[in-house]
Amino acid sequence: MGSDLFGSYAESSCAALVVASISSFGINHDFTGMCYPLLVSSVGIIVCLITTLFATDFFEIKAVKEIEPALKKQLIISTALMTVGIAIISWLALPAKFTIYNFGTQKEVSNWGLFFCVAIGLWAGLIIGFVTEYYTSNAYSPVQDVADSCRTGAATNVIFGLALGYKSVIIPIFAIAVSIYVSFSIAAMYGIAVAALGMLSTIATGLAIDAYGPISDNAGGIAEMAGMSHRIRERTDALDAAGNTTAAIGKGFAIGSAALVSLALFGAFVSRAGVQVVDVLSPKVFIGLIVGAMLPYWFSAMTMKSVGSAALKMVEEVRRQFNTIPGLMEGTGKPDYATCVKISTDASIKEMIPPGALVMLTPLIVGTLFGVETLSGVLAGALVSGVQIAISASNTGGAWDNAKKYIEAGASEHARTLGPKGSDCHKAAVIGDTIGDPLKDTSGPSLNILIKLMAVESLVFAPFFATHGGLLFKYL
DSSP: OOHHHHHHHHHHHHHHHHHHHTSHHHHTTOHHHHTHHHHHHHHHHHHHHHHHHIIIIISOOOSGGGHHHHHHHHHHHHHHHHHHHHHHHHHHHSOSEEEEEETTEEEEEEHHHHHHHHHHHHHHHHHHHHHHHHHHOTTSHHHHHHHHGGGGOHHHHHHHHHHHHHHTTHHHHHHHHHHHHHHHHHHHHHHHHHHHHHHHTTHHHHHHHHTHHHHHHHHHHHHHHTTOOHHHHHHHHHHHHHHHHHHHHHHHHHHHHHHHHHHHHHHHHHHHHTOOOOOTTSHHHHHHHHHHHHHHHHHHHHHHHHHHHHHHHHHHHHHHHHHHSTTTTTTOSOOOHHHHHHHHHHHHHHTTHHHHHHHHHHHHHHHHHHOHHHHHHHHHHHHHHHHHHHHHHHHHHHHHHHHHHHHHHOOSHHHHHTOSTTSHHHHHHHHHHHHHHHIIIIIHHHHHHHHHHHHHHHHHHHHHHHHHOOHHHHHO
């Protein structure tokens, strides 16, 4: 759970420290200035501890409809408190003026400039979180439209869901673009690295509300299996529905931060490999760009097919058990759980080898055979297309899931017209939900790892590629 967020956290700290080490902080051995990225994270932990008290002690929740607003308030409160915290440490820990490495030159920056870099990342994260919530929560019109499209069957549900996913990319990309431009203008690549840190600085609150959904979902499952009263199940369902939306917010944060982190790592890679400029018009770079943009599609194809084949094995096993174990349908026989668990755990490990190999081998092969320029093209291409697919896949899946829950809950007049469980509308919604699961739980989140891991690996091997890489172009 949330490993991609922790990964982004560690990598943005590393990217910031790599750039800081060749800036005035590192040159003048200014230890406090060097530790600025770590100080931002530390303040984040304290802020999130204080934020938790608002939900548990200051404003206690009395009714079901207060759950989701309370979780959203957590994000807003932590972001507001964090802004104050960053201002204080920027003033205390940083000298008034210092220089930051900027592609061969040193750029002069003030401590308030860095405060703005972190703050814009922090608030861009909040915007991405809320846009994600708007597109995936069944309290708003986009998901209700998707639910409404189930009237005419599964095909229209799929079309509406895909359209919603593509549309939900627009505002997050603008938020990322603005934060990249402002932070780069103020403090070059270091600015982008600390903006990514800013976006993740409230990670403790983000992860707490992200884990909320699965915990309440499992609690509901236990209540159902233990045969507890339906009132308990209704409560856990209400918690789970709120948790589903907050999980989507968590994914939004993960993808937004991954984009900034991989750009910061890309900057660190270019600095270490000694590339002064990446020229898109150069054929070496352009072939890298176009191949890099294709990689997220190849990777998604592998992960989605893995989910499909594992699901097929599972369905066959369940059918076999129903046919061979007597009394299973009537509830008197006991199913063979172990075989089902083994199918999914085996598949999860075995099916990850090809996509993992794709991510690990691409930078090594491209760097060794085609050199640093082509590799910088591949990294840029993968970043640009990976972010779009990841946001749209996560949001499409989340919207289909919540459209199904919206019909099932029947909370509003509109939802009741779409029918109870088992109606044609509900069947169409279930199909959408089934298609959405591999999108939102497998392909979407794993693309963060693709774009970050390729950048990290390239950064590690940058000196080797700079001196020994590009074998093909040397001998052609």
